[in-house]
Amino acid sequence: MKRTAIVYDPFHTHHTYPHHPENHRRVEETWALLQEDSILKHLIQVPSSPAPREAILRVHTPEYLERLEYVALTGGGHLDGDTYVTADSYEAALRAAGGLLNVTGRVLRGEADNAFALVRPPGHHALVNQGMGFCLLANVAIAARWAQDQFGVDRVLIVDFDVHHGNGTQDVFYADPSVLFFSTHQFPYYPGTGAAGERGAGPGVGTTVNVPLPPGVGDAGYLEAFRRILMPVARRFRPELILLSAGFDAHWQDPLAGMRLSIAGYAQLTAVVMELAEELCQGRLVAVLEGGYNLEVLAHNVLSSLRLLRGEADAVSDPFGPAPGAEREVAPLLEQLRRLHRLEDPPFYAIPH
Numbered sequence: 152m153k154r155t156a157i158v159y160d161p162f163h164t165h166h167t168y169p170h171h172p173e174n175h176r177r178v179e180e181t182w183a184l185l186q187e188d189s190i191l192k193h194l195i196q197v198p199s200s201p202a203p204r205e206a207i208l209r210v211h212t213p214e215y216l217e218r219l220e221y222v223a224l225t226g227g228g229h230l231d232g233d234t235y236v237t238a239d240s241y242e243a244a245l246r247a248a249g250g251l252l253n254v255t256g257r258v259l260r261g262e263a264d265n266a267f268a269l270v271r272p273p274g275h276h277a278l279v280n281q282g283m284g285f286c287l288l289a290n291v292a293i294a295a296r297w298a299q300d301q302f303g304v305d306r307v308l309i310v311d312f313d314v315h316h317g318n319g320t321q322d323v324f325y326a327d328p329s330v331l332f333f334s335t336h337q338f339p340y341y342p343g344t345g346a347a348g349e350r351g352a353g354p355g356v357g358t359t360v361n362v363p364l365p366p367g368v369g370d371a372g373y374l375e376a377f378r379r380i381l382m383p384v385a386r387r388f389r390p391e392l393i394l395l396s397a398g399f400d401a402h403w404q405d406p407l408a409g410m411r412l413s414i415a416g417y418a419q420l421t422a423v424v425m426e427l428a429e430e431l432c433q434g435r436l437v438a439v440l441e442g443g444y445n446l447e448v449l450a451h452n453v454l455s456s457l458r459l460l461r462g463e464a465d466a467v468s469d470p471f472g473p474a475p476g477a478e479r480e481v482a483p484l485l486e487q488l489r490r491l492h493r494l495e496d497p498p499f500y501a502i503p504h
């Protein structure tokens with residue numbers, strides 16, 4: 152069995168807002184399911200702590216960080232129509248990023264094989280100078296930079312299977328060939344970015360890989376996207392660490408989006424990412440929670456992910472089953488993307504060594 156680390160901090164429940172889909176119950180109910188299950192006693196429970204300021208400032212501007220702190224200190228407010236800040240949100244955001252850094256450190260020091268950060272607020276929409284889309288700090292981007300700075304990791308692969316495009320993560324690394332960002336997402340949809348033609352800029356051309364999917368794609372289409380696009384892209388890039396932006400809102404029961412993944416389907420995607428981590432970077436994989444707004448679906452997805460990360464044989468806990476009806480065909484789209492990213496050819500960008 153693998154040594155799997157988890158970080159969860161009850162403080163994350165202090166960041167909440169009435170009738171908002173991104174509320175405290177998401178992690179509270181997920182944690183309750185993990186407690187009912189026997190899994191927690193098999194996991195390395197890692198404490199949370201606020202991320203160091205210098206780690207955050209490698210991604211965000213000091214002006215934005217000060218503004219976020221000020222809004223919280225003055226009792227809270229909104230960064231945009233969707234994105235609330237409470238008096239506790241600054242601290243919660245620091246601990247979300249910091250908790251992720253703590254488990255990433257365990258993995259990079261060899262004290263754990265892989266990890267899951269059950270943290271919020273989520274991060275993949277947060278821009279360098281602006282929180283948005285329920286996200287305050289760009290957790291996964293901060294972790295990628297920190298792994299490079301503190302552990303000398305040269306190449307980080309970020310896989311994002313949240314139903315929304317991870318525009319914040321993409322922006323941070325758009326011109327940076329040392330971080331490969333791969334995202335599957337419903338398109339066109341919030342936040343509007345993530346077209347196939349967004350492939351990076353300057354030296355980073357080719358290290359942003361977007362798989363924009365029409366609504367209605369399910370387990371088979373997603374798995375094909377991971378096998379036909381992610382696998383060759385990852386093998387070409389040869390990451391030393393894989394981070395997974397684990398958003399579970401592409402599930403067919405999620406209230407915010409229109410995709411048709413099942414919990415078993417999500418598990419197959421995670422299994423592909425684990426296989427790549429095994430093959431390319433000694434299994435070093437750290438997942439961090441992003442979206443997922445059906446509370447029961449979210450909880451069972453996290454439980455299944457943790458069992459998979461540990462290497463349990465019967466990993467999937469799926470009370471919902473597969474989506475009813477037929478799913479949308481994506482083979483022609485995937486072939487176009489394979490040509491766009493020249494997946495039959497040798498690399499055409501300079502990979503840092």
Ligand SMILES: [Zn+2]
Nearest residue numbers: 313315400442
């Ligand atoms: Zn999402």
